[in-house]
Amino acid sequence: MEDQLMDSHGAPIREESDTLFDAPPMAEQERMVEAVLFASTEPVTLRDLEGRMPHGCNPREAVEHLRKRYEGRGVRVVRLGDAWAIRTAPDLGFLMQKETTELRKLSRAAIETLAIVAYHQPVTRTEIEEIRGVSVSRGTIDQLMEMDWIRLGRRRMTPGRPVTFVVTPVFLDHFGLESARDLPGLKELRAAGLLENRPPPGALPMGQGGDGDEEPEEQAELFEE
Amino acid sequence: MEDQLMDSHGAPIREESDTLFDAPPMAEQERMVEAVLFASTEPVTLRDLEGRMPHGCNPREAVEHLRKRYEGRGVRVVRLGDAWAIRTAPDLGFLMQKETTELRKLSRAAIETLAIVAYHQPVTRTEIEEIRGVSVSRGTIDQLMEMDWIRLGRRRMTPGRPVTFVVTPVFLDHFGLESARDLPGLKELRAAGLLENRPPPGALPMGQGGDGDEEPEEQAELFEE
């Protein structure tokens, strides 16, 4: 590795003439990304990497090199939305009994609600209720939000402007998904039309629970531009 | 994983029949050591590695291979006493500065003030105090402004032309919101079970039944573009 000028804190000295220095070579950038990803338990965004690395670096390219380097190794470089992390290879899980954390037991309602949010996102509470045919119990959404697996998305541009829910990077990380597009069976479900939000012909008795407590006119007023 | 006979310390008992099973190839053993060192919360001893890995493995040799592999990389395999760990290469320590930030929960006064600004923006200090029912200390506002979560908005066109506060893009980013209008209203909070207290029926003061607590004209102002 090259020598660098360090200041008293060990940080490289940046000079006014930043542009005089080329960005570090790609091999060096790869080392930097490696060090940062190894040190963090949480996924690190490209933006964060860029902020930490010296001027002119290309973390996107560096992380791609790193990912190739770790293919087939005991740990892997995984992508989670626009963030990256290092995780152990799943086939070695049996070595990790010591580290295994007791996964929080989720109710059936919570798991189904989670799946619906993941596959139908962005999805409103009323839509969740339509799909499950039962009102979303108090605390189910709360629990999933507390676990940081779902969060609020954009409001739906329909009367009442209901809030929507989407899944988070923490959810992707937990289930080892690069993005919500990689959900198992997503394409098949979409092709089968099962992710559609078909309005019932006439009025159906089910799934109407959530509608009553949203006052369209109040909400519309609320968000008038 | 195969069944193993354990001695009283949980270490596998070596038997003559060991040789019946081939140990995994060294490359595989190296992967295992890599995953264990990465995931462990503390340095791992050779004895511990031996206990975790399948019968017939040679962790000493595997660690040595791994150490060589990481030479010159962004992280290194280092020996600490009789245990092994993965550590950042010393020359890259400057990248780790962000890891040392200490996270503290925002005070109740600050989070309440922030919530009021988010829901009622643009809002004057007097209005914040009216809603909270207590005076707002200078420090609270200063802290939120310093964090770049709130900023000054337009002056209110009322006598005295008081300054108003609004939330910033940094705030939206932190809370994963696309805009402040994605925040759920009181009814939605209640529906989602986020309101702990339901007022006893019949004890509702006038105008509390619906979302009467959101004054349309204020809210309209709120989302002026």
Add this chain to the structure above:
Amino acid sequence: MAEQTLFSEADTTVEERLAAEALIVDVDGFEGPLDLLLTLSRTQKVDLRKISVLDLAKQYLTFVNKAKELRIELAADYLVMAAWLAFLKSRLLLPPDPEEEGPSGEELAAHLAFQLERLQAMRDASARLLARDRLGRDFFSRGEEESVARIKTVTYTANLLDLMQAYARIRTKEDFRPFVMDRDSVFTMEEALDRMRHLLGFTGDWTDLISYLPDGWHSDPVKRRSATASTFAASLQLVKEGKAELRQSESFAPIQLRSLNEDT
């Protein structure tokens, strides 16, 4: 309802009846009518797309009837669904009425089948999701987060839940105030009486009743009305007690008040 009992015994085999009874014992385990319908549909042992909604409606209605016989309380949702399925059944069985508005029985049945298939798909999806390799069970994050303590900055954090709960806390606080506290536009007669007893000592001559209104109660029409009414009522009380007298020169003219104590 009599119509449904026709089906309850005649159309069901012993096996189905036993299954239905098992379901009833288990009624708490269902998450709503759609879940129950999905469970019932399994007895048909066919692809959900080929399911007979008519048979399913009959099974459901049989189930609800049995629950009634066994005096099991069914939640309103289940009864609403029963009524709807009875309606659907009649639409499917009777020849279509050209006069009748709205969707046909077949359309309604197709939508119900779609809903069941969609719910089943989400059940399967959640099972597949949970069967995936999961963080903290099958694969792991860095065990020992490295901290190179060099710069120590304090960052204050809060999450969205904190924010929303804080707001909810503030906004619901008011729900618990005593009712009277909110009547800030009402000037009670007790208050008026207190005020007038006090003021009467200082005013010897005839004075407009309106001038007794407290400060800040003149401009807002709601407040003014309340204060005027209570002040007038209070003045009548004072007259009755012999402490004051009232006069009015003509209808709708200002009412004037004078202390009697001053004269005597």
